[in-house]
Amino acid sequence: MRGVRARRAAALIVSGLALAVLTTGCGTGRPTVIVVEEGVPAAAAELPGSTTGTARKGQQAAPPRGRAQETPEHLLVAQGDLLDHKVTPEAHEGVPVGADRPECRELARAVSGFLPAGRTGWARASVVAMASALPDDAPEGQKRAAALDAASSTVTVVTLGSYAGDGAHGHFAEVQASGRACEGGYATTADGESVTVTRVVPHAASGGDEALAYTVEAERDGEPYQTELMVVRKGGTLVNFHASRRSGEAQLAAPAIEAQVRKLG
Template sequence: MHRTAVRRTAIAASALSLTLVLSACGKDDSPAKDESKDKTASSAPAADSEGKALSQAELDKLALAKGDVEQHEISKATKADLAGTDGASTDKAECAPLADVMVARGTAKPSATSVVKIMAVPEAPAEDASPEEKAEAGLSALGATITIDALSSYEGKGAEEAIAAVKKAGADCAGGFTMITGAEKTKITKVETGSYTGGDEAVAYTFAMDLGGESSTGHLVAVRKGGTVAAFYSMSLAGKAEQPKAVIDAQLKKLG
């Protein structure tokens, strides 16, 4: 993939800087077990189902953390990672809820949002692997699926309204739209209905994108659990991402 296409993919998917994405791709060891995970998980509240939004601190405890998903690197998104997401837009107003998920910006008006970055980590080659096998493993790491997981908490019926907005946008924008982030414009040529079942309700889509003449595939999944919405957008620097089912399942399990 050309460098320009790689850069556009990173921007369209999550507004992460290319440096951070490539840094994540360079890691070849499995995530270490987070010794505080069990304590954090046991003290975290379940996703509220009675219309009261969770606080930022409560939501942060429910977000995936290092060690929660095997063979995945997980880290909390920083302000620098998400810089510029407020200005992200689309050429069609009806597609805005899809853009919200793509740039990890809570759809509608959440009371709080917590964002983490997740990357699948391929198995490292054996110590006695040939140079060709090691090179192939390196390319596999660069093509691993990168996912942005944004948890958003809502008051009242806000979470249901957020899922409804994403569903409507998927239907309205099936023919595609243009994602605009600063001076960058990324063409989503098709939005197709995907498949994921979980939580109280879920919606999934597969995006076909044209990145400067190169095709790319992304996956969007949004799941509601009570008053909390977990929204995922996945990409790959190689152009073809996989739906991160293990990641989504792990996040729902943590929501309770």
């Protein structure tokens, strides 16, 4: 597991806006996801529980009033923004999920990729890493292994919504409060199946005007289930990144996050 973390940290080093993965001091061994500007040390970003740093400052920022919102489709990450990932626009949005604890509802919805109501527009795309092409004479075993790896690749779903006034700021605060209240878990129903969330692990995150990130560990039909969630607000725009996986670690596509944060300006 530690080896996987190390490889994941190495993969999150990007130019321009850097995604740094740091280990939290709470003993969970989970990563901290931080989006920082080039030249700004990751150590300067806020860790969970601290009262200073860029993440805390972002939480205080309200979106500028009266600023016209661009069409969401123009703000959403697209194929031209990524070279080694396939980006597929999506038009479908699932039904909002509920939770057995009312205070966990907004977190449960965010984990399912749902953005709050009141949007003036929204757009969604899925992002998955493209497998490296194998030579025609590659051994059959290598081809089968590559096909299985591609089939099990984690898909990062990016959902973007625009809100008028202080709507995005208010909705972000609701998700943040829900996450703090529900770290001990909750129960929900997704796609007709009961899901028991056993633990919600917060990670420090910064990007845009404010950001948050969680690892959500759950069980579905007795099988472990993990979702990685990151929510970023920039002005009146909210972006939800989530990736789920039934086995192993769900890993958000770092290049997709870097490209999307950059595109928000």
